[in-house]
Amino acid sequence: MNCVKRSISLLVAMCMFGGCSLNVIAAQKYENAQDTYAKEMVGVYLSGTDYETLEGVSLSEAVNLYDLESGAKYGSEYIAFYDESIVGLLYVANNEGEFYSSWRNGPFEGLQRLVKDSSEFAIGFTDEDGVVAYSNNTIYNMYSGEEICKNTDFYKSIESDKVYPVYDSLCEYAVTEDAELSSDIYNLNNGVQTTSVGIEDIILDVTPVANETYNNQGLCWAAAIAAKYNYTIDLDDDNESPYVTASQVRTAAAQETGNNYTAGTPKFITAGLKHYGLLHSYMYNTMNATEIYRELYWKNPILMDLFTSTGTGHTVLLCGIKFLSSNTAKYYIADSDYTKNGLVEVYVNSSVFGNGDEFVYVSDMLPSNYGMLSSKWGGTYSYKFES
Incomplete structure (x- = not known):
């Protein structure tokens, strides 16, 4: 059974996400401009939450995001952790030298299980199930961990990796709110x-x-x-x-x-x-x-x-x-x-x-x-x- 199919409705039903831009000229200052942008955005999205100081918060390296039908890579996801628990998912896209992002709060029990089991996985898109995790020729629901489809060996171009917290000194990226605003x-x-x-x-x-x-x-x-x-x-x-x-x-x-x-x-x-x-x-x-x-x-x-x-x-x-x-x-x-x-x-x-x-x-x-x-x-x- 082909569990990945594209429907015309996808062209109309396009989802949302996020709108700040950071010019890639920042690469002159940082070794990896996208990773730096991701750290800054974690500070932004967690501001006003229980994690706003970013103490105990860490971030994975970029996880490749694929169109699971064509195998084409079209973006990156970063997984944010508090201790060992996933607290959010940050999507980052690069368009003509500018970064844009969006954020979804956790929990993501499916992703959490793959991380805990040290499984190699990638993240990808299907029009039937949205954004899913792909590991060992199997597609999983990122939220519940439910197995969606097995033996999907036609995704041979997908590169999977183990995911774990890498950037764990994020406190400098914490965002504090202005006491009074002039606007x-x-x-x-x-x-x-x-x-x-x-x-x-x-x-x-x-x-x-x-x-x-x-x-x-x-x-x-x-x-x-x-x-x-x-x-x-x-x-x-x-x-x-x-x-x-x-x-x-x-x-x-x-x-x-x-x-x-x-x-x-x-x-x-x-x-x-x-x-x-x-x-x-x-x-x-x-x-x-x-x-x-x-x-x-x-x-x-x-x-x-x-x-x-x-x-x-x-x-x-x-x-x-x-x-x-x-x-x-x-x-x-x-x-x-x-x-x-x-x-x-x-x-x-x-x-x-x-x-x-x-x-x-x-x-x-x-x-x-x-x-x-x-x-x-x-x-x-x-x-x-x-x-």
Whole structure:
């Protein structure tokens, strides 16, 4: 049985991840610029957690990331440990001399077992099971350790290695938060913050909804609407409506438009929002940090369309923001292709705080020939509260 197949839906259902850039010119200062970038990003992603001092935190060397169908390498993963336990997975991609990253929190029981057993393994992508571990001709679920497929000897080009903590002196990369921040984010016009106090982090308790397919097209846009609607149910103690799925949202959008061919376009997204009572506004461009913060303050997660330079797209739900300094932050994103271990974290710098600026979003779910390394916000969807 061929357990690795590619579907057209992958082109639509592309996942999210992270957006800081570090020019490779840093290689003039460091022997390995990517490893240095990875250490810096571990400090960023663990800031504000129980591990923020990085004491006891270590990092593996880069683990090759493969498209398991073609055998092509298209990125690197770094495994972060606290003592011997895996606390997170850092994906790093290099695009034209700049590094980009994303972070997923642990636990990863499947990876933990392979590390403990001193097994040689690589990490790779399949469209049926997402990002998986590959060891000894067998594919494993990284989260549960479940054996997915055996005797996959057609992956002869995959190079596996033992993985263990290597970089164990990371304290110098710890990130401490500013006590007070001076930023345009204060200009909220709603009395939420003033320049005399720090900026409160906002991370909404949103549960990602799984992506599905319909007629070989991904329903990431419908999954994002479902996650948004399900969150509003949780906010209302008197609302006993059942949670909805991506397929149910697609059906609702089809009913609203009278067109059963539903795709992630403004027409169908706004129809889906309307059906579930999520009054919306649509802006074809990037929201700035002030607008994002205001929406999240009013407990309003934001749908974002992301597009590659070739026009391929993916929709995710922005659910939180945590400021690290006056011009850097972490975004928290519900992505329908990552429904385990909560929200995906994305580092952003000041370049994304203005209207129209680029927000790069990379994903370890994406084979290199469709590399989503130059994504821009195609649109943002929100809804206005009735006065």
